[in-house]
Amino acid sequence: MQLRRLVRSEDAVSPVIGVILMVAITVILAAVIASFVLGLGGDTEAVPTATFDFEKIELSGQPDELRVTHETGTGIVNTDLYFGSPDGVQDEDGSPGPVNRLSWYEAAEDNGASEGDSVAGGDSVLIEPPNASPELEDKTIDVIWQSDGNSATLDTFRGEDA
Structure with a gap:
C-alpha cells in the first residue's frame, strides 16, 4: 500500500522542476542579453582629446x-x-x-x-x-x-x- 501512495504522490516533483526550469531560462536569457549589450559597446571609437x-x-x-x-x-x-x-x-x-x-x-x-x-x-x-x-x-x-x-x-x- 505504501508503494501505491508513493507512486500516486507526485505533487511535489512538478513545482520543483518548474522552478528549476524557470531559473535556468532566466539565467540563460540574462547571459544572452548581457553578451549582446557588452558586445555592442566594444566597437565604439574613442573620442579624441x-x-x-x-x-x-x-x-x-x-x-x-x-x-x-x-x-x-x-x-x-x-x-x-x-x-x-x-x-x-x-x-x-x-x-x-x-x-x-x-x-x-x-x-x-x-x-x-x-x-x-x-x-x-x-x-x-x-x-x-x-x-x-x-x-x-x-x-x-x-x-x-x-x-x-x-x-x-x-x-x-x-x-x-x-
Missing part, C-alpha cells in the same frame, strides 16, 4: 576672423573635425557661405590642405561669422569631432556677449 586656442582678429570694415589653433592632444582627421554655430560660419574668404557646420578641411583647403590630412598641434585655420552679422562678440562656435556616427564637442569659443 584635444585643446584648441581661439584668437579673435578684428578687422576694420570687414567681418571679424577667428584663428582656431590645435594646441595639444590627439591628431584628428580634418574631415572629422567641424566648426558649428547656430549663427553660421564660413572660411576666411566667405565660402562656402554661412553654414551651420564647416569642416576643418573646408576651412583649410584654400591653404593647401588635402582631404584626410591630420590636424595636429600647431595647425590653425581662420573662420569668420556670416557677413550679415560680422562681429564675434555675441557668437558661440563649437569645435566638433564626428566619426562613424559618434560625435563630441571638443571645445567652444564664446564671445564676450554670448
Whole structure:
C-alpha cells in the first residue's frame, strides 16, 4: 500500500522542476542579453582629446576672423573635425557661405590642405561669422569631432556677449 501512495504522490516533483526550469531560462536569457549589450559597446571609437586656442582678429570694415589653433592632444582627421554655430560660419574668404557646420578641411583647403590630412598641434585655420552679422562678440562656435556616427564637442569659443 505504501508503494501505491508513493507512486500516486507526485505533487511535489512538478513545482520543483518548474522552478528549476524557470531559473535556468532566466539565467540563460540574462547571459544572452548581457553578451549582446557588452558586445555592442566594444566597437565604439574613442573620442579624441584635444585643446584648441581661439584668437579673435578684428578687422576694420570687414567681418571679424577667428584663428582656431590645435594646441595639444590627439591628431584628428580634418574631415572629422567641424566648426558649428547656430549663427553660421564660413572660411576666411566667405565660402562656402554661412553654414551651420564647416569642416576643418573646408576651412583649410584654400591653404593647401588635402582631404584626410591630420590636424595636429600647431595647425590653425581662420573662420569668420556670416557677413550679415560680422562681429564675434555675441557668437558661440563649437569645435566638433564626428566619426562613424559618434560625435563630441571638443571645445567652444564664446564671445564676450554670448
